[in-house]
Amino acid sequence: MGAAARSGEHGVPLPLTVLPYAVMALVAVVDGVAGASVGLLPLVSLGPAFAGLIGTWVRTAVIGALAVAVVCALGVADGLFAERRGFAAIGAVIGVTVAGVIAAVTRQRREAELASVRSIAEVAQRVLLRPVPRSAGHLRAAVSYTSAVAEARIGGDLYEVVASPAGVRVIIGDVQGKGLEAVETAAVVLGAFREAAYDEKTLEGVGERVQRAADRTVSGGEKFVTALMAEISPQDGTTLLNFGHPPPMVVSPDGTVVFPEPPVYSLPLGLGMRQAESAVPFAVSFRPGDQLLLYTDGVTEARNAAGAFYPLAGRAPLLSEADPEHALEVLRADLIRHTEGPLHDDAAMLLLRYREPAILPADRVVGATMADLSGDGGDGDEPVAGAAAS
Known part of the structure; x- marks a missing residue:
C-alpha cells in the first residue's frame, strides 16, 4: 500500500480521517437495533467533535451538517420529533459542530505559526550552518550531527572548516546550554572564527580573536563554549588549540589510536575571565594515512542502558571505510545503537583525512596558488565553508 493510501487529508493518517464517519455510522446502527428508548441519538455529535480535532474547519462544518442529517433521519424513523427529543439531539449536534469549527480554526492558526517558525529556522540553518565541503585544501572532510531532539534543526554544537593561506583551519565547539541563546552564542563564535x-x-591569533568575541557576547559566566581549533598545513604540520574541549582522536593506518592532550588546558570561551597567559598551541602527529576525528562530548558521554559511556577508542575500526x-x-x-534510544545531548563529529596526493610536490609548495590551497581547482567540490549545531 502506497503512502497516499495510508494517509488522508493534509497527511492525517487514514484511520483518523474516516473516524468521524465511522462513529456516526456506528451510532446509527446501534440506535436502529436498540431502538429510540436507549437514547443514543446525541452521540452522533461525536462525528464533528473528532473532525474538529484532526481536520480543517470546512471539513468539520461539512461533517456537522452530515451529522444533523443523520439525526433528522433517525429522529423521524424513531418518532422523536413528536416528543421534541429529536430537536434536543439536533441542538447538541449543532453546538458540538460550532465548538469543533472554532477548535479547528484555532489549531490551524497555530499550525501555520509553527510552520512559519520552522521555515525561519531552516533559513537560519542554511545561513549559519553551512555544510562542510568534501575537500578543503589538501584534506577531505566529512561531518555528522545528531540532535538530542528529533525536531531540532539548530543548536549549540558548532564546527567550521576554512582553507586559508596558512593551511586548513578547523574549529569544533559546544555551547553550554540549549535554546536560542546557545544558537546566538554559536553564531558569534562561528562568525569570529570565519x-x-x-x-x-x-x-x-585566531584563538584570541574568537575568545574576545565570545567574552563580549556571553556575560555573567552563565554560558560558555568549549572549543578545539586546528591548523593543518602540508609543510608545517598540525597544530591544535584547546579551550576546555575533549581531545581529538588520531587513528593511524595500523589501528593505533591516540588522544593528544594539550600541555595546558585553556579556559572555555566566553567566561569573561582574564587569563594570565594566552592559550598554548601544541603540535600533534597527523600524517598521510592517518585520520583525525574531532567531536563534542555528546559522543563520548553517551550512555547505554547500563550507564556505560560510548567506547569511542574501541570503535575506531569503524572508520576504515x-x-x-x-x-x-x-x-x-553505532552510537545510536549504543544508547538504545535518543541521545541526551547533541553529538557532532568532524572527520579529516588527507587527499590524494596528500602533500603538494616540493617544487610547488613555494608557488602554490589559492586554488591549490582551497582545492577549488581540483575536483570541483563546493566552495570551502562549513558549519553546524545542536
Missing part, C-alpha cells in the same frame, strides 16, 4: 581564520597569521562520509555514518549508527 573572519579570523582568513586574516590571522597564526592559530594563536574508504568514503569518509560513509565511515562517519557507520560510526553514528
Whole structure:
C-alpha cells in the first residue's frame, strides 16, 4: 500500500480521517437495533467533535451538517420529533459542530505559526550552518550531527572548516546550554572564527580573536563554549588549540589510536575571565594515512542502558571505510545503537583525512596558488565553508 493510501487529508493518517464517519455510522446502527428508548441519538455529535480535532474547519462544518442529517433521519424513523427529543439531539449536534469549527480554526492558526517558525529556522540553518565541503585544501572532510531532539534543526554544537593561506583551519565547539541563546552564542563564535581564520597569521591569533568575541557576547559566566581549533598545513604540520574541549582522536593506518592532550588546558570561551597567559598551541602527529576525528562530548558521554559511556577508542575500526562520509555514518549508527534510544545531548563529529596526493610536490609548495590551497581547482567540490549545531 502506497503512502497516499495510508494517509488522508493534509497527511492525517487514514484511520483518523474516516473516524468521524465511522462513529456516526456506528451510532446509527446501534440506535436502529436498540431502538429510540436507549437514547443514543446525541452521540452522533461525536462525528464533528473528532473532525474538529484532526481536520480543517470546512471539513468539520461539512461533517456537522452530515451529522444533523443523520439525526433528522433517525429522529423521524424513531418518532422523536413528536416528543421534541429529536430537536434536543439536533441542538447538541449543532453546538458540538460550532465548538469543533472554532477548535479547528484555532489549531490551524497555530499550525501555520509553527510552520512559519520552522521555515525561519531552516533559513537560519542554511545561513549559519553551512555544510562542510568534501575537500578543503589538501584534506577531505566529512561531518555528522545528531540532535538530542528529533525536531531540532539548530543548536549549540558548532564546527567550521576554512582553507586559508596558512593551511586548513578547523574549529569544533559546544555551547553550554540549549535554546536560542546557545544558537546566538554559536553564531558569534562561528562568525569570529570565519573572519579570523582568513586574516590571522597564526592559530594563536585566531584563538584570541574568537575568545574576545565570545567574552563580549556571553556575560555573567552563565554560558560558555568549549572549543578545539586546528591548523593543518602540508609543510608545517598540525597544530591544535584547546579551550576546555575533549581531545581529538588520531587513528593511524595500523589501528593505533591516540588522544593528544594539550600541555595546558585553556579556559572555555566566553567566561569573561582574564587569563594570565594566552592559550598554548601544541603540535600533534597527523600524517598521510592517518585520520583525525574531532567531536563534542555528546559522543563520548553517551550512555547505554547500563550507564556505560560510548567506547569511542574501541570503535575506531569503524572508520576504515574508504568514503569518509560513509565511515562517519557507520560510526553514528553505532552510537545510536549504543544508547538504545535518543541521545541526551547533541553529538557532532568532524572527520579529516588527507587527499590524494596528500602533500603538494616540493617544487610547488613555494608557488602554490589559492586554488591549490582551497582545492577549488581540483575536483570541483563546493566552495570551502562549513558549519553546524545542536
